[in-house]
Amino acid sequence: MKKYVLKRLLMAVVTLLVVLLLLFTLMEIMPGSPFNNPELTPEQRAKIEARYGLDQPFFNRYINYIVNMVQGDFGVSYNIQQNMPIADLLVKRFPVTIRIGLQAIVIGVLMGLVMGILAGFNHNKLMDSIMSALAIIGVSMPAFAFALLLAYFVGFKWQMLPFLYSAKSPFLSSILPSLTLAMSPMASVARYTRSEIIDVMNQNYITLAKTKGVSKPALTIRHVLRNVLTGVITVIAPSVVNVLTGSLVVEKAFSVPGIGGLLITAIQENDYNVTFTLAFIYCALYILVMLTVDILYGLIDPRIRVTKGE
Amino acid sequence: MKNLSRLVAIVLVMVMAMSMLTVANAEGKVLRLTQNVEMDTMDSGNTGDGYTTSIMSLLVDSLFRLDANGVPQGALCESYEVSPDGLTYTFKLRDSKWSNGDPVTAHDFVYAWKRAVTVEYGFEHIFLFNYLPIKNMPEINKGTVPSSELGVSAPDDKTFVVELTAPCTWLTSFLCDCAFGPLNQKFVEACGDQYALSSETLLTCGAFTLDNWTAGDLTWTLTKNPNYWNADKVKLDAIEYQVIKDTQTGIMAFETDAADMVILTSDLVDMYQDSEAFFSAPTTYSWYVVPNFNVPELQNVNLRYALGFAIDREALVTDILADGSRAKYDCNYSDVFFNAAGEEFNSVRPDFWSCDKAAAAKYWEAAKAELNVETLTLNFTVEDSESAQSVAAFIQSEIETACPGLTINLQVMPKAQRLDDMETGNFQLALHRTGSSVPNVLAKLGQYTTGQALNYAKYSNEEFDTLYNATLTETNAEVIWNNCLDLEEMAQKSGVAIPVYRTADCLLLNPSITGYVKNLIGISWDFMFADIAE
Numbered sequence: 001m002k003k004y005v006l007k008r009l010l011m012a013v014v015t016l017l018v019v020l021l022l023l024f025t026l027m028e029i030m031p032g033s034p035f036n037n038p039e040l041t042p043e044q045r046a047k048i049e050a051r052y053g054l055d056q057p058f059f060n061r062y063i064n065y066i067v068n069m070v071q072g073d074f075g076v077s078y079n080i081q082q083n084m085p086i087a088d089l090l091v092k093r094f095p096v097t098i099r100i101g102l103q104a105i106v107i108g109v110l111m112g113l114v115m116g117i118l119a120g121f122n123h124n125k126l127m128d129s130i131m132s133a134l135a136i137i138g139v140s141m142p143a144f145a146f147a148l149l150l151a152y153f154v155g156f157k158w159q160m161l162p163f164l165y166s167a168k169s170p171f172l173s174s175i176l177p178s179l180t181l182a183m184s185p186m187a188s189v190a191r192y193t194r195s196e197i198i199d200v201m202n203q204n205y206i207t208l209a210k211t212k213g214v215s216k217p218a219l220t221i222r223h224v225l226r227n228v229l230t231g232v233i234t235v236i237a238p239s240v241v242n243v244l245t246g247s248l249v250v251e252k253a254f255s256v257p258g259i260g261g262l263l264i265t266a267i268q269e270n271d272y273n274v275t276f277t278l279a280f281i282y283c284a285l286y287i288l289v290m291l292t293v294d295i296l297y298g299l300i301d302p303r304i305r306v307t308k309g310e
Numbered sequence: 311m312k313n314l315s316r317l318v319a320i321v322l323v324m325v326m327a328m329s330m331l332t333v334a335n336a337e338g339k340v341l342r343l344t345q346n347v348e349m350d351t352m353d354s355g356n357t358g359d360g361y362t363t364s365i366m367s368l369l370v371d372s373l374f375r376l377d378a379n380g381v382p383q384g385a386l387c388e389s390y391e392v393s394p395d396g397l398t399y400t401f402k403l404r405d406s407k408w409s410n411g412d413p414v415t416a417h418d419f420v421y422a423w424k425r426a427v428t429v430e431y432g433f434e435h436i437f438l439f440n441y442l443p444i445k446n447m448p449e450i451n452k453g454t455v456p457s458s459e460l461g462v463s464a465p466d467d468k469t470f471v472v473e474l475t476a477p478c479t480w481l482t483s484f485l486c487d488c489a490f491g492p493l494n495q496k497f498v499e500a501c502g503d504q505y506a507l508s509s510e511t512l513l514t515c516g517a518f519t520l521d522n523w524t525a526g527d528l529t530w531t532l533t534k535n536p537n538y539w540n541a542d543k544v545k546l547d548a549i550e551y552q553v554i555k556d557t558q559t560g561i562m563a564f565e566t567d568a569a570d571m572v573i574l575t576s577d578l579v580d581m582y583q584d585s586e587a588f589f590s591a592p593t594t595y596s597w598y599v600v601p602n603f604n605v606p607e608l609q610n611v612n613l614r615y616a617l618g619f620a621i622d623r624e625a626l627v628t629d630i631l632a633d634g635s636r637a638k639y640d641c642n643y644s645d646v647f648f649n650a651a652g653e654e655f656n657s658v659r660p661d662f663w664s665c666d667k668a669a670a671a672k673y674w675e676a677a678k679a680e681l682n683v684e685t686l687t688l689n690f691t692v693e694d695s696e697s698a699q700s701v702a703a704f705i706q707s708e709i710e711t712a713c714p715g716l717t718i719n720l721q722v723m724p725k726a727q728r729l730d731d732m733e734t735g736n737f738q739l740a741l742h743r744t745g746s747s748v749p750n751v752l753a754k755l756g757q758y759t760t761g762q763a764l765n766y767a768k769y770s771n772e773e774f775d776t777l778y779n780a781t782l783t784e785t786n787a788e789v790i791w792n793n794c795l796d797l798e799e800m801a802q803k804s805g806v807a808i809p810v811y812r813t814a815d816c817l818l819l820n821p822s823i824t825g826y827v828k829n830l831i832g833i834s835w836d837f838m839f840a841d842i843a844e
Contacts, residue, residue: 030726031726043453044440051430080348081348084507156565163562167529255556
């Protein structure tokens with residue numbers, strides 16, 4: 001297992017370096033500069049670019065960035081938050097995104113499991129139809145539409161919860177954004193759980209357990225849910241990355257000071273350091289979550305460890 | 311069922327408890343403003359964003375402040391004198407203190423100005439100083455003279471002197487911008503790279519103070535400064551700001567009385583324009599079509615006239631944009647230059663451009679004969695924003711209808727690419743936007759001189775250059791005015807640019823708010839003396 005994890009970590013480092021190189025190349029090709037005010041004289045623009053090391057050759061900048069990054073220095077923002085160290089910017093914004101993301105995961109997974117279980121154990125009944133319809137709505141409705149509906153009805157019309165995020169009341173004001181973000185994982189988990197339960201319930205070992213007189217709760221928990229949950233982890237994994245990297249739509253709709261919209265703004269504004277850092281973090285997060293899933297998967301299902309020679 | 315009821319009760323109690331944790335907001339007369347972007351910096355030497363400039367003006371006084379009539383009134387400047395040749399301005403400062411108790415002195419201005427023009431510091435806002443004829447500024451830009459040699463000095467703590475190389479009748483208006491405000495050298499240098507990144511590393515001397523703020527916040531509060539020299543006239547106790555990027559959310563905040571002001575996007579203008587809270591005001595931003603004079607066909611003046619006379623600008627702003635934008639017919643895009651009689655430059659001058667389809671057809675026929683073509687295709691470079699594309703499609707239709715055989719081929723691309731192409735001359739026609747950051751029409755007309763970086767058309771006219779250069783050093787205000795009129799007429803008649811429209815700001819503003827000032831340049835919104843009617 002250790003060898004496997006080490007190998008995956010090494011691959012992750014190489015992947016990250018390649019991603020950064022690709023980004024550097026793309027930003028190099030892109031037109032414009034972070035300092036593109038046409039009212040600056042060419043001399044002024046050149047000196048400002050030199051101040052931030054943008055006059056250096058391509059590979060020098062790439063190597064410098066990697067060296068500084070390893071030391072925890074991601075540089076400063078050029079124009080989103082002028083001269084603010086990126087690390088400070090992220091320390092400020094990441095916790096908000098993480099908080100809302102984790103809340104969304106918890107809400108989404110719990111609701112999805114409940115819906116999936118209700119639908120699976122009531123296959124072809126009214127409850128199955130209702131839960132399946134809700135899951136389809138969750139998958140198909142765009143986040144902005146759901147955000148708008150929640151903000152309008154729950155926040156504006158009924159005034160039950162705030163529709164603007166506030167650092168003064170972070171719990172209450174994060175409920176609506178979390179609910180919006182929870183819709184996608186909820187729907188995925190519900191649909192997966194339902195289909196897995198239906199599948200597992202038709203397996204021979206379930207019939208055998210029933211004939212051996214295993215009680216219904218024991219059958220459900222030990223034989224059905226254990227098998228179903230193994231697969232749910234793979235469904236949750238991509239959602240975890242999605243919600244932890246924030247959502248432009250949700251953060252914009254509820255004025256959440258997170259990192260969801262930061263990458264797009266950074267690309268539009270040619271704020272190179274912010275772009276590189278966020279892309280690096282997104283990539284690292286994705287690799288980390290996938291690695292964790294693989295390890296968890298092995299722990300839950302011993303057959304996987306066996307096939308990997310551990 | 312009992313358990314379920316218990317669970318619901320527990321959840322409700324928890325929610326109520328959490329809601330009670332909400333910290334109380336500011337009390338008294340509190341104005342609640344929204345904006346759709348964060349503050350980019352609180353360093354007054356580098357504040358370029360309109361919202362941030364407005365906030366900064368409430369925190370740091372400059373020498374002057376524009377009143378409701380656009381006339382500069384003394385702020386930190388108590389009085390000033392101009393030398394007979396108009397080249398030396400001597401400002402006497404009033405007593406004022408920084409938020410740490412230090413007095414605001416003339417040395418603070420000298421330090422701030424020299425710091426702002428030190429290009430090695432990387433302040434993009436240095437461009438504002440390019441417009442001022444301050445002694446040694448051109449040499450500092452070239453790097454032949456250090457920024458410490460900028461033509462400003464402080465003979466004593468209360469006297470700030472600015473030396474110019476040419477008279478500048480609009481100087482005091484320009485100095486209302488907080489970019490020309492003071493900085494406390496000792497404090498700024500002690501903060502180093504951290505300066506202005508939080509309340510703790512920011513020193514203010516204005517009507518309000520900023521507490522508990524760090525860069526990147528989406529909410530912050532300005533609190534009245536009781537020690538401000540003009541505090542008696544400041545009626546608001548606090549101003550609360552909230553960044554709301556989504557317009558729909560902003561409108562909900564306005565309608566639930568959580569905000570007093572919200573910016574409208576053009577698609578919502580029609581819905582709200584009859585509301586009592588609807589507010590619309592023109593900006594100094596204008597869109598125009600740039601013809602590239604290096605394209606052989608576009609060197610033909612009749613072709614340029616055909617393009618310009620074909621566009622029905624009134625129909626564009628009324629039927630297509632419908633957001634308060636105004637038709638534009640001049641080539642200076644200034645709208646903030648006044649003569650001694652208080653007349654605005656563009657309001658006293660007849661325009662050459664108009665919408666005249668018959669004239670457009672006639673010019674097109676003449677162009678065809680001179681170019682010896684029956685049909686012609688021109689590429690029209692447009693950025694990929696929704697409004698730019700709809701305006702370009704309208705212009706395309708207008709030209710192709712009025713000039714049969716003339717095809718306009720839209721080339722849509724990101725703004726950065728468009729600007730890049732315009733700088734390198736890789737375009738035929740381009741839809742471009744420009745704004746005015748200086749109350750001087752001559753500065754805008756200067757973009758049509760030979761070799762000027764903003765002269766994307768690559769227009770070159772010796773007569774124009776000569777008159778422009780003569781006007782730069784002219785001392786007689788009336789002569790300057792008349793020369794500018796001649797330059798504008800020359801620019802229009804040469805078809806160096808085809809003006810299209812001037813944009814407008816549309817918003818919902820609580821009707822009980824009074825006393826604010828909306829400026830066209832510098833501090834776009836000034837809430838210093840705003841009040842809220844009971």
